[in-house]
Amino acid sequence: MAKQWGGRFEAQTDALVEALGQSVSYDARLAPWDIRASIAHARMLGQEGIITRADSRKIVAGLTAIAKDIDAGRFTFDPSLEDVHTNIESALVTRIGDAGKRLHTGRSRNDQVATDVRLWMRDQIDTILKLLKAIQAAFVDFAEAHVEVILPGCTHLQHAQPVLLAHHMLAYFEMFARDRDRFTQLRARVNVMPLGSAALAGTPYPINREWVAKELGFERISANSMDAVSDRDFVIEFCAAASLTMMHLSRFSEELILWSTPEYHFIEIGDSYTTGSSIMPQKKNPDVAELVRGKTGRVYGDLTALLTLMKGLPLTYNRDLQEDKEALFDASDTVQLCLAVVTRMIPSIHIHAHAMESATREGYLEATDVADYLVGKGMPFREAHSVVGRIVLYCSRNGRRIPELSVKEFRSFAACFDADIVDALSVESIVRRRDNPGGTSPRRVREALRKARKSL
Numbered sequence: 001m002a003k004q005w006g007g008r009f010e011a012q013t014d015a016l017v018e019a020l021g022q023s024v025s026y027d028a029r030l031a032p033w034d035i036r037a038s039i040a041h042a043r044m045l046g047q048e049g050i051i052t053r054a055d056s057r058k059i060v061a062g063l064t065a066i067a068k069d070i071d072a073g074r075f076t077f078d079p080s081l082e083d084v085h086t087n088i089e090s091a092l093v094t095r096i097g098d099a100g101k102r103l104h105t106g107r108s109r110n111d112q113v114a115t116d117v118r119l120w121m122r123d124q125i126d127t128i129l130k131l132l133k134a135i136q137a138a139f140v141d142f143a144e145a146h147v148e149v150i151l152p153g154c155t156h157l158q159h160a161q162p163v164l165l166a167h168h169m170l171a172y173f174e175m176f177a178r179d180r181d182r183f184t185q186l187r188a189r190v191n192v193m194p195l196g197s198a199a200l201a202g203t204p205y206p207i208n209r210e211w212v213a214k215e216l217g218f219e220r221i222s223a224n225s226m227d228a229v230s231d232r233d234f235v236i237e238f239c240a241a242a243s244l245t246m247m248h249l250s251r252f253s254e255e256l257i258l259w260s261t262p263e264y265h266f267i268e269i270g271d272s273y274t275t276g277s278s279i280m281p282q283k284k285n286p287d288v289a290e291l292v293r294g295k296t297g298r299v300y301g302d303l304t305a306l307l308t309l310m311k312g313l314p315l316t317y318n319r320d321l322q323e324d325k326e327a328l329f330d331a332s333d334t335v336q337l338c339l340a341v342v343t344r345m346i347p348s349i350h351i352h353a354h355a356m357e358s359a360t361r362e363g364y365l366e367a368t369d370v371a372d373y374l375v376g377k378g379m380p381f382r383e384a385h386s387v388v389g390r391i392v393l394y395c396s397r398n399g400r401r402i403p404e405l406s407v408k409e410f411r412s413f414a415a416c417f418d419a420d421i422v423d424a425l426s427v428e429s430i431v432r433r434r435d436n437p438g439g440t441s442p443r444r445v446r447e448a449l450r451k452a453r454k455s456l
């Protein structure tokens with residue numbers, strides 16, 4: 001293998017070094033962004049008289065033709081040329097000769113790769129923002145379709161208080177709204193152009209960074225060349241944001257998995273998002289939800305790999321940085337695929353409203369409201385809490401439910417119980433009373449649904 005930039009070497013590179021050092025097998029996907037950045041750079045070089053206009057035009061035409069070939073699958077990337085940048089530059093020289101050798105004037109692969117990754121990431125963020133919006137819309141549709149359904153809300157996975165299923169679903173809407181915020185804020189930090197930082201110190205050529213930045217849609221240019229070529233905190237932030245989105249998807253998946261067990265029997269996930277067993281003919285397994293939950297760990301792994309990669313690197317560029325790409329690409333691909341598949345799975349979920357509502361009859365969900373009732377009669381809350389504790393104990397010893405008790409039985413625990421306790425105990429009235437902003441009352445939930453719809 002001929003040595004790249006071999007002027008100062010006498011021996012060839014060890015054969016294993018190619019396997020270790022090549023990145024083109026995975027960074028080839030940066031080619032469209034690499035070429036866009038190179039075209040902008042070449043135009044600027046021509047405009048500023050750093051290279052001739054004729055050479056600049058030849059480079060732009062050559063790069064455009066290479067982009068077409070890559071797009072059509074007619075371009076072969078060569079691992080002996082190390083990475084996407086060298087592959088494209090070398091193809092350019094082969095095609096247009098000496099003009100191609102002038103493209104790299106005033107830049108380095110260090111500012112080039114940082115620019116490419118930022119351009120690529122900006123587009124990924126835009127796609128992720130669309131996917132997040134789509135999953136939010138799926139939650140709103142789902143909540144609207146089941147706005148009457150009540151189920152036990154849990155803490156500690158124990159029945160706590162009844163809530164509207166729509167309220168439960170809108171909780172996920174809020175999580176994905178925050179994810180959208182996070183990616184939107186990250187986009188502004190990503191949209192800064194490193195190009196012009198060259199290897200680490202800047203370049204003596206009279207380049208026009210502002211023009212290139214505008215041409216590439218960057219909001220700003222980087223302020224410090226040493227930071228610009230060596231920083232990857234935006235890559236870590238991307239993986240952190242992706243990890244949080246995966247965490248949200250995973251929590252939802254976990255609920256779907258629990259809810260589709262015979263013990264819950266709350267839902268049935270559609271055939272297109274479940275799979276059978278190779279041995280047990282009766283099985284309908286929630287594999288999609290399980291895989292999303294499983295893939296969450298893998299995105300966390302990507303984040304951890306990147307944090308560890310960066311922690312010991314002195315300024316400025318170190319080759320370790322090449323290792324950022326596989327983790328980043330994996331996190332991006334995984335979060336996009338999982339968002340898309342869960343969004344499609346949501347409308348396939350069939351709700352067993354009856355099972356949800358019968359579950360509200362177990363676990364003394366009315367207890368807090370009985371205490372609140374006593375507070376309404378003038379009893380301090382702490383005292384009411386202990387009175388109701390005794391009522392629950394009585395019920396559990398005697399196999400009774402709180403709403404089954406007679407007024408006389410209630411009175412045996414506290415004299416202030418009246419006949420109106422009966423009305424206070426239906427799950428509908430318990431839900432209806434939670435009518436403060438953010439609460440589960442049908443009025444508040446309908447209002448939240450309208451707001452959610454509007455925000456999309």
Ligand code: ARG
Nearest residue numbers: 023083109110113319321322
């Ligand atoms: N493939 C390299 C990377 O991803 C490009 C930059 C190489 N720069 C260098 N000085 N070796 O980091």
